Amino acid sequence: MADLENTSEDSIIICEDVHKWFDDFHVLKGVTTAFKRGEKVVICGPSGSGKSTLIRTINRLEVHQRGRIVVDGIELSDDLRNIERIRQEVGMVFQQFNLFPHLTVLQNVTLSPVWVKKVAKSEAESEALALLERVGIEEHAHKFPAQISGGQQQRVAIARALAMQPKIMLFDEPTSALDPEMINEVLDVMRELAASGMTMLVVTHEMGFAREVADRIIFIDEGAIVEEAVPAAFFDNPQHERTQLFISQTLQH
């Protein structure tokens, strides 16, 4: 614990030798890294490399089978209370938005504050409306998810995650399911969020966004970190052969 406490001064997430298997398939092969408070990290890599799985282990949507993950001083274990506490501190945005189709936009955002944090409904609603205004969809608050566009849905999903006032936000390919003309409205919200000092872990293929916003880029291939560097070094002077190949392929289009 001694070394952990030292690093946890500025590290909000610590991963130590994290392993994960799906049956026989070894998805994560000993990932060790740490994320600082307020840091924006873009995680990239070819599909099937384990980048999504890595961020999903951080809020326990996937269970890691070996190694340790500590989030804001709480170790992820089989302790239900720890899992509950971590999920309240970590917000997540999914590729497919995953809004609740039977609830209005506003209800989507207030659901968790009302039921988990037991915030009074009126208070939760005014906070939710403020968040919806922040992501620019306050006028759709009483519509159902099916009645708004994909980009708008993803912005609602961001507001829903923010409603729990998380310390960390995880983004799992947030723009991959969007039509091209809607990608920017979501990235703009993420830029604004980054500027506000939120700790962000973003799995994405948007290399422009990565270069502009990220403090650090982690390149994962075949379940292990191949290279991590600041954007300028990552894009202009990649050290590893696989990174070079990935960058040349991604930047072609």
Add this chain to the structure above:
Amino acid sequence: MENNSPQSASDKIPFWRDIRVLRVLFQVSFLIGVILLAGILYTNMLRGLRGLGLTLNLDFLNDEAGFGIAEGIAYEPSDAYLRAFWVGVVNTLRVSVIGIVCATILGLVIGIARLSSNWLVRNIAAIYVECFRNIPLLLQILFWYTAVILQLPSVRESFTFFGGVFINQRGVYLPSPQPTSGVKIWIGCLAVGFIFALALYLVRLRKLRQMEQPGFAAKWALPAFLLVAILGWFLIPGKPFTLELPALKGFNFAGGIYFSPEFAALLIGLVIYTGAFIAEVVRSGIQSVAKGQWEAAKAIGLSEFQTLRLVILPQALRVIAPPLTSQYLNLTKNSSLAVAIGFPDLFNVGNTMMNQTGQSIPIFAMIMMSYLFISLTTSAYMNWYNRRINRIGR
């Protein structure tokens, strides 16, 4: 060939190739076929009745029935056939309504249990479903009747619970509430409480509307009404109801509420059989909700139970409602198996009436119409419910 412009006028199409003509033609010929068939059957029936010396009329319904009915609403053998038939209808309704409520609860619990992450719970639920779904219902009802209920202890050795509930091979005896002289004052008290609660309900409803919030509108009204009811109960001199306990008189219990062994066996059989089907309906409904919904709900910190209640079940209900309706209809219709163990349901009573009067056609028609009416009412309600839940969020 150059002058061959596309055909624009429909009258160029010969009628045997014209879809519009053919469509009408097929329907008309089908209708004629149905009418002819019905006519043949009807004349055949009339010829048969003439041979037996019977005419088609319902006068016999006012004749004295002359046979006893073991249980149900008030009835004497000296009552008319119509009354006897009505006793059967009420008995069918009673077993169906109680059966539907119990089967729904059982099916919901087992359906959710089948998806549990707990190995034991999941497999016990699976075994239950596979066993009871795959054994004929008639067999199950006979099993509960002869192998379980009739093997219960005799009257003098009844299982006794709380000093007022008795279970033995003659049936189930429960205490029944009997009104006393204080009951009128208490009902008056309830009326005042109801008006008070209604006012509270309307106030809260308006407040919720103003805040544009969904919420439990009866949140104040319900406790207020209960409070008045309970205060009234204790403050009025003399209790409004006394419990009449079943008491052993001679060879059997008297007083209280009574369920016969036949009723119990039929109910248990129907509930356990239909519950297994409903469990499958519930399971498939829950599985139809995308996995991402579970993940999103977990990620915002909802517990497993909250996820199920607030996110999964409301969406699953859309898939569950239509096949659930079929199961309700099946339960109602399957209750006619009562005839096998002698429970006096609609079909059983009707059967006795046919044997006594020989008026099989009108009685068959009455039985069919009764089931049809019960089923169509259930269907209409479930369709309305289905439309209501489907309107939200689509």
